[in-house]
Amino acid sequence: MCILAGAGTGKTRAVTHRIAWRVRRGDMRGQHVTAVTFTARAAGEMRDRLRGLGVTGVNARTFHSA
Known part of the structure; x- marks a missing residue:
């Protein structure tokens, strides 16, 4: 999945909750x-x-480090 949206629109929340x-x-x-x-x-x-949602082991990286 790819989410492209502006600052403050809830991208991080959407992605982390979907993964969890x-x-x-x-x-x-x-x-x-x-x-x-x-x-x-x-x-x-x-x-x-x-981690706060109780999910461990997910590899969260930048484009450069991935």
Whole structure:
């Protein structure tokens, strides 16, 4: 999935909640997911939010580091 939207529109929330929902449902394992974003700060925010949602193992990276 690719989400392109402006600042403050809820992209990170949408992506993290969708990943968490699919992992909790058993559709996929966190270790098999790579979430890619533009900045290290955004990748860190994704990791923090996913941890807060109880999902571990997701690889959240920038385009350059992935």
